[in-house]
Amino acid sequence: MASAIPSPRLERRAAPSAVASAVVPFVAVALALVAGGIVLWAAGEPPVAVYRAMLDGAVGSRDGVAETLVKTIPLLLAGLGVAVAFRMRLWNIGAEGQLYLGAVAASGTALYVLPDAPAAVLIPAMILAGMAGGAVWAAVPALLRARLQVNEIITSLMLNYVAILFAEYLVHGPWRDPVGFGFPGTPRFPDAAELPQWGTTRVHLGLAFGLAAAGILWLVLGRTRWGYEIAVAGTNARAARYAGLPTARNILLVMALSGALAGLAGMSEVAGIGHQLQRSFSPGYGYTAIIVAWVGRLHPGGVALVAFLLAGLLVGGDALQMELGLPAAVAPMLQGAILFFLLGGEALARYRVTWRRPTPIPGGPAPVVEPG
Amino acid sequence: MGDVAAGSDRDVTSTASAARQSRRDLLRGAATASLALAVGLGPRDARAQDASPAAGPPIKVAFVYVGPVGDLGWTYAHDQGRLFLSQQMPNVETVYQENVPENPGDAERVIRGFAQDGAKVVFTTSFGYMEPTISVAEDFPDTVFVHISGYKTAENVGTGFGKIEEPRYVSGLIAGRMSTANRLGYVAAFPIPEVIRGINAFALGVRAANPAATVEVIWTNTWFDPPKERAAAEALLDRGADVLAQHQDSAGIAQAAQDRGRLAVGYNADMAPLAPQAVLTGPIWTWGGFYVQTVQQVQAGSWEAGQYWGGWKDGTVDLAPIGPMVPEAVRAEAEAEIARFKAGEKDIFTIFTGPILDQAGAEKVPAGTALTAEQLLGTDMNWFVQGVEGDPAP
Numbered sequence: 001m002a003s004a005i006p007s008p009r010l011e012r013r014a015a016p017s018a019v020a021s022a023v024v025p026f027v028a029v030a031l032a033l034v035a036g037g038i039v040l041w042a043a044g045e046p047p048v049a050v051y052r053a054m055l056d057g058a059v060g061s062r063d064g065v066a067e068t069l070v071k072t073i074p075l076l077l078a079g080l081g082v083a084v085a086f087r088m089r090l091w092n093i094g095a096e097g098q099l100y101l102g103a104v105a106a107s108g109t110a111l112y113v114l115p116d117a118p119a120a121v122l123i124p125a126m127i128l129a130g131m132a133g134g135a136v137w138a139a140v141p142a143l144l145r146a147r148l149q150v151n152e153i154i155t156s157l158m159l160n161y162v163a164i165l166f167a168e169y170l171v172h173g174p175w176r177d178p179v180g181f182g183f184p185g186t187p188r189f190p191d192a193a194e195l196p197q198w199g200t201t202r203v204h205l206g207l208a209f210g211l212a213a214a215g216i217l218w219l220v221l222g223r224t225r226w227g228y229e230i231a232v233a234g235t236n237a238r239a240a241r242y243a244g245l246p247t248a249r250n251i252l253l254v255m256a257l258s259g260a261l262a263g264l265a266g267m268s269e270v271a272g273i274g275h276q277l278q279r280s281f282s283p284g285y286g287y288t289a290i291i292v293a294w295v296g297r298l299h300p301g302g303v304a305l306v307a308f309l310l311a312g313l314l315v316g317g318d319a320l321q322m323e324l325g326l327p328a329a330v331a332p333m334l335q336g337a338i339l340f341f342l343l344g345g346e347a348l349a350r351y352r353v354t355w356r357r358p359t360p361i362p363g364g365p366a367p368v369v370e371p372g
Numbered sequence: 373m374g375d376v377a378a379g380s381d382r383d384v385t386s387t388a389s390a391a392r393q394s395r396r397d398l399l400r401g402a403a404t405a406s407l408a409l410a411v412g413l414g415p416r417d418a419r420a421q422d423a424s425p426a427a428g429p430p431i432k433v434a435f436v437y438v439g440p441v442g443d444l445g446w447t448y449a450h451d452q453g454r455l456f457l458s459q460q461m462p463n464v465e466t467v468y469q470e471n472v473p474e475n476p477g478d479a480e481r482v483i484r485g486f487a488q489d490g491a492k493v494v495f496t497t498s499f500g501y502m503e504p505t506i507s508v509a510e511d512f513p514d515t516v517f518v519h520i521s522g523y524k525t526a527e528n529v530g531t532g533f534g535k536i537e538e539p540r541y542v543s544g545l546i547a548g549r550m551s552t553a554n555r556l557g558y559v560a561a562f563p564i565p566e567v568i569r570g571i572n573a574f575a576l577g578v579r580a581a582n583p584a585a586t587v588e589v590i591w592t593n594t595w596f597d598p599p600k601e602r603a604a605a606e607a608l609l610d611r612g613a614d615v616l617a618q619h620q621d622s623a624g625i626a627q628a629a630q631d632r633g634r635l636a637v638g639y640n641a642d643m644a645p646l647a648p649q650a651v652l653t654g655p656i657w658t659w660g661g662f663y664v665q666t667v668q669q670v671q672a673g674s675w676e677a678g679q680y681w682g683g684w685k686d687g688t689v690d691l692a693p694i695g696p697m698v699p700e701a702v703r704a705e706a707e708a709e710i711a712r713f714k715a716g717e718k719d720i721f722t723i724f725t726g727p728i729l730d731q732a733g734a735e736k737v738p739a740g741t742a743l744t745a746e747q748l749l750g751t752d753m754n755w756f757v758q759g760v761e762g763d764p765a766p
Contacts, residue, residue, distance in 0.1 A: 063488055067481050074477075172593070172766075181523060181751055182564040182765075183499060184593075200511065202480070274476040276503075279593075281475045315481065321469050322485055328440060328470035 010351040020349035028345035032338035039333065045326060054334075057319030058312035066201035070273065071311035074099070074265040074285040076210035079292030079303045080217055081134075081261030087221065087298050088234040088254045094141060094156030095262040096286025097163030098134035102263025103270045104167050105133030107186055107277035110193035111175070119192040126193060126267055127209075134263020135256040137163060142255030146248040152255070160286070168279050175277065185278040195272040206268030210307075213261060214300040221300070230254060262286060295342050313338065431493070433457065433667055434486035435468040436479070438498035439596045445621035445640040446595065449657040450497045450520075452641070456660025457667060464667060467491065474500025480507055487512040493670050495520065495532075495663065498595070499564070505529060516670050521566060523679075523749070530677040532662055534688035535720040537573035538713050539655035542691055542706055543637045544577020546652050547615045549702045550635055551578075554585040557608025557616045559625050561595050565753035567619045568764050572757045573723050574617055574637075579759045588613060589762030598624040609634060615652070626650050635697070642692035654692045661687045681745070683720065684713040724748060729758040
């Protein structure tokens with residue numbers, strides 16, 4: 001009889017287990033390395049050497065660290081944006097679209113609004129335009145949620161596709177480089193629009209934006225009345241309403257801030273790295289940012305740390321093929337394994353697994369007895 | 373060289389695994405051990421004496437690929453060229469990275485990484501790598517970069533491309549003879565001169581064989597996206613096309629044609645193994661010769677940044693074997709044409725010799741004159757020849 005078999009259930013813990021919270025990241029990474037190691041070993045590769053190559057590629061040299069930092073910048077900024085919204089239980093899945101809109105607004109500023117401005121004017125203008133672009137894009141689902149109770153998960157996600165297609169339209173159409181042999185992409189930005197880079201590396205000023213944003217957020221969320229309001233609204237929306245907190249206004253503000261940070265990520269990417277707007281300039285930073293925010297436990301410091309670690313994981317993955325000649329699929333496999341165990345571990349810190357027989361629902365249909 | 377080629381498969385495999393072994397040593401700190409050890413040339417200081425003059429000194433050559441090496445398309449063709457290079461020149465160590473996105477963040481990191489790792493020649497094999505290649509090359513003046521399919525050069529950046537339109541034109545002749553519906557379809561990546569030129573060459577071949585036929589174009593805005601390519605192919609089949617051609621990197625189009633019992637012209641590499649009942653033939657890339665030539669020039673110190681544009685005569689492009697469904701008369705006609713291209717009696721300029729009319733019937737190339745290389749390669753190539761249905765500037 002099927003119903004007699006005990007099945008695993010997840011029960012929410014009253015409070016996240018402190019012990020589990022502390023050890024989960026370490027156990028998760030260790031388990032992921034073991035799981036990945038089994039696959040590598042089965043494929044005839046010595047796991048330790050592979051991991052060492054990844055570590056070496058990510059942080060083993062000045063250039064490795066620089067490239068890891070380059071990859072950290074968009075993950076950090078977009079991750080902070082996602083974390084702010086998630087703190088208030090606003091599930092903004094639209095960071096990718098907000099990042100694209102930020103890049104579009106910053107590119108338009110550099111190419112068509114202030115093409116002749118000096119850097120001291122142009123770069124602040126691009127920052128403002130990028131943040132405004134992201135904020136406006138995030139305000140759409142925020143308004144729908146605050147006024148009409150429309151689920152922001154769906155609207156923010158759907159707006160990603162709109163934003164990406166809008167950017168594609170621009171680079172294929174009106175903004176296409178007239179001397180670009182018809183290939184989609186805007187002309188190169190004026191030199192004044194390029195974010196300064198650190199020495200001969202590609203690490204650009206966007207890193208300072210990211211670190212400043214993390215610091216400011218840490219202060220705002222942890223030390224101000226508004227930060228407290230958001231924490232209350234995120235923990236118990238009903239209590240926040242009874243306390244007379246302005247929920248609708250905070251939904252708008254938090255989502256706009258969230259979108260502005262993602263927009264700044266997009267601005268940094270085009271002004272710091274690409275120096276032009278092109279199609280698919282983001283390999284999904286806005287989606288990876290959700291993982292960054294979640295694994296970083298929605299804390300600005302945690303987000304910064306996780307953004308750096310995840311960037312290292314992505315950059316270190318290059319070494320697997322470039323140096324060891326492994327198939328390109330190995331890197332995402334290892335990356336996926338690590339994330340799987342990390343997120344799984346997080347769940348176990350919040351929930352406990354119990355084994356028990358399903359109890360029949362009172363008044364519900366009788367359990368079906370299967371023959372045999 | 374003959375001996376090397378004969379034992380090629382085994383040699384390549386053992387070299388690859390030995391290279392992996394040696395690079396592991398490198399990671400353990402034995403920095404002098406590298407591929408040279410694996411191929412039996414001894415440590416760094418002894419290499420110069422041990423290397424035979426014909427083979428040249430050891431050199432590391434890197435390839436940046438936009439797709440997977442197993443795509444049986446564009447990237448596969450480049451990887452065949454890489455394997456040919458390592459067969460022909462055993463003390464060349466080749467390294468590569470697949471699936472490198474064309475966004476500047478990732479592409480530049482990979483190209484830079486190869487230059488930092490000591491690659492002396494870096495082939496970047498997709499149009500979207502042009503800016504990152506130029507950008508990295510500025511920082512590595514002693515490394516030679518060869519960008520495939522672009523137009524920007526520098527002191528240490530050359531370009532390489534081929535006159536794929538020559539075999540494409542002959543594939544059009546065959547396709548035009550094989551179509552009974554007089555409707556052909558063409559799944560195309562981006563509306564850029566390279567792709568438009570190919571569509572025009574194909575259509576000129578089709579119309580030379582079958583003046584009543586039309587070629588309908590669908591743009592996908594992607595080089596490699598098998599489901600999207602297939603969806604475009606099915607739309608063309610739904611509208612009555614009985615032969616499909618493509619400027620895409622996967623075999624999804626040929627497979628869609630085969631599933632409907634229709635015909636297809638492949639691209640990049642011989643796609644017949646994936647859709648044997650459908651594939652008539654296809655223009656293919658044979659990069660190996662160009663790669664060997666470039667690396668030899670770099671070793672000899674005679675390499676100069678230029679714009680290589682190889683034709684059928686030079687062995688840079690070819691036509692895949694003609695399928696068994698093609699009748700003998702058509703095959704004979706195609707083979708005679710192939711011989712003329714290979715001998716240099718015909719070339720890309722012959723194909724684009726007037727009279728050529730555009731879609732609206734206006735004369736674009738007067739009788740007796742041919743388009744120049746500049747007109748073929750540059751932004752002037754933004755129009756379709758008569759018989760093509762679709763928008764060259766969507």
